[in-house]
Amino acid sequence: MFSAQDRAAFHQLVQARRDMRHFTPGASVAPEVLRRLLQAAHHAPSVGLMQPWRFVRITDTSLRRRIAELVEAERLKTCEALGERGDAFMQLKVEGIRECAELLVVVLAPDDGTVFGRRTMPKEMALCSVACAIQNLWLAARVENLGMGWVSMFDPVALAHELQLPDTAQPIAILCLGPVPQFYDAPMLELEDWRHGRSLDEMLLTNCWPPSALRG
Structure with missing residues (x-):
């Protein structure tokens, strides 16, 4: 059983998690x-x-x-795809x-044939499982006072080639991990006024998707 203090610490940890892009050069993480x-x-x-x-x-x-170069190549393509917001995007530090x-x-391993719980959505359930592992790692890093950033800007085929992955494996995330100068007070995209998070009440539905929410 967990105490009220434990619960408070957990919720503080969840709210303090940040997607970090600024790290302390030359630092290390103990084995x-x-x-x-x-x-x-x-x-x-x-x-x-x-x-x-x-x-x-x-x-x-x-x-x-070489991995950094793959990410930079995708950053430039993302800039082009953003059109008029491209210049503002290029001012953001993304990794x-x-x-x-x-x-x-983090790599999605070749399918091992598991049917239990994923017969109708085999790829989706595998991806969800990997995402759960990444979230656990993120929270564990934060409670160790280490920063972690999830980089998703890369060509998965090119990265798989660099890592010599089997044909049916797929890289899902590049994770930057380590000491940081300081943690952001809020999500960096909010601090940079790129995008702001929406409230829980906007995301909470009951029984069905109401007509008023069809635009979302």
Whole structure:
């Protein structure tokens, strides 16, 4: 059983989680701490106990550089796709690949044939399971006072080639991890006035999707 103090600490942790892009150059993460973080991720729920996550730790400097180049290529394509907001987008810092202490790539493993709980949505349930592992890792990093940032700007085929993944495996996330100068007071996209989060009440429906919400 958890105490009221435990509950308060948990909710404080959830609200303090941030998607970090600024890291302390030259810092490190102790091996035992990294192991704790990955163990927390590995404790995530998964549909049918399939555990479809794999974590690739990037220790090769040249490989890290090439991954950064893949992300930069996609950042430029995203700028083009944003049209009139492209210039503002280019002012945002979207990753900390070169500065972070640890770089991890989370991979969706080849399908192991699990049917339990995912017969009608096999790929979706595998992805949801991997996302749960990433969230566990994020919260574990925050309680260790380490920052983590999820980078999604990359060509998955190109990154899979760099990591020599089997054909049926797919990279899902590049995770920047490590000490940070400070944590953002609010989500960075809000601080930069790029986009603002919506309230829970806007997202909470009862029984069905009401006509008034069809625009959302």
